[in-house]
Amino acid sequence: MxxxxxxxxxxxxxxxxxxxxxxxxxxxxxxxxxxxxxxxxxxxxxxxxxxxxxxxxxRMANPLKWLLFLVYAIGPFFVSLAKANVDVAYRVITGKINPGIVKIHPNLKTDLSVTILANSITLTPGTLSVDIDEENNDLYIHWINVDEQAIKQTPIDCKYVCGSFPQWIRRIAE
Amino acid sequence: MITIITGIIYVLLGIGVFFNILASIGLLRFPDVYTRLHAGTKCTTFGSIFIIGSVIILGLRSWYFGDVNGSVLAIHSMGALLAILVTNPTGAHAIARAAHKSGVKPAQAVIDTLEKEDNS
Incomplete structure (x- = not known):
């Protein structure tokens, strides 16, 4: 009902x-x-x-969650989107790339939160989600400028590719 | 007042067109499908936000000056923006996944975790 x-x-x-x-x-x-x-x-x-x-x-019918989502979309997400574009603009002009595919373990549970995270990752600096491990929601990410420090461990630390997004999304959608 | 708003609309249009041009140049310059998707998704989404933003401001302006059809323009543009924001990264994800499944390797890759795990 x-x-x-x-x-x-x-x-x-x-x-x-x-x-x-x-x-x-x-x-x-x-x-x-x-x-x-x-x-x-x-x-x-x-x-x-x-x-x-x-x-x-x-749970998603709670208006507070939608407000939080709006804050997330206008705040950290839009700032990252702007950074991403300056970054891609720089690489378009200079042609400097250092790509690779890495794996992260964001530790999110619901379908909705993984969808939001994957779309956020695609739209933010130098990263593009390629594939997902559906059993434990690990994401495989194409990274245009791989950090030598980050790839020493697998799966790599979330902070290198998506900053504080998982915390935000856990608050919004879980 | 009207001149200021018109100026803002032109500036937003300019920014949007600039980023869409960058996306096109990126599509031509980058070496493989994944890096091209980087240019194709980020820059077109960002550019479209500004272009649609200018349309929304245009609609709000005519709404403010008494033309109720301006609200149609503004709200329908917001719908279009929402659709772009959702479908653009999802489509890029689908293309990237399909490319990797059909065996396209990332060019100049330093690491490919997905490849290793598929083989093992």
Missing amino acids: LAFVITTIVCFITYLLFTTGSGDIAGLWSIEELLIGLILSLITGFISQTVFVKDEDV
């Missing part, structure tokens, strides 16, 4: 966001859009509740 309600609300909010400017209610919506949106959201919520909320796991 809770899964159905959450899915319906998320659908309805999404529908409202994409139909602004259609009428006069609150200056943005028309009554037809509101009604149709509500009916469609109820149908969608009924069909896709088991896909959207897996195993009655409703």
Whole structure:
């Protein structure tokens, strides 16, 4: 039941966001859009509740987690993204590369957190996630400028390739 | 006021186009599929953030001056940005994984942990 309600609300909010400017209610919506949106959201919520909320796991419905995710996206993530681009720009112009594939053990448990980490890694300085070990969620990462210090041990320390991301993501998604 | 906002929009567009050009040059200059993906994902995502950011500001500006259709422009652009942020790294990951499975070796590699573990 809770899964159905959450899915319906998320659908309805999404529908409202994409139909602004259609009428006069609150200056943005028309009554037809509101009604149709509500009916469609109820149908969608009924069909896709088991896909959207897996195993009655409703922890991600907590607005605080979404706020934390927003802080993460605007703060450390965006700074790393900017650094990544200056770094790649430097390598595009000079052609200096020293690549290799390394393995890290981020110690995350849920699918969602591993997905966020892998995407964050791909978008941040000099790293690209290549493959995943699905048993213990180890990530294989293509690193454009391998640090000699880091590769002495396998799996290598997370701090070399993704900084404080695993801690952030553990707080957000686990 | 309008001139300042127009100036900001042009600056954002300029930054975005600069990074997208860098991505194209990177695609041509780098030696193998993995390093090309580095250029292709990071720079295009970053460039697109700025280009879409300028569109969002344009939409918010016309919304602020009374045109409700500006909200459509701004919100739909945010949807596009979200889609790019999610799909771009995921697609790069899929291409890199497929390349490694089909036996493409990283050029000039100093270490390849995945290769070692596949053979052992």
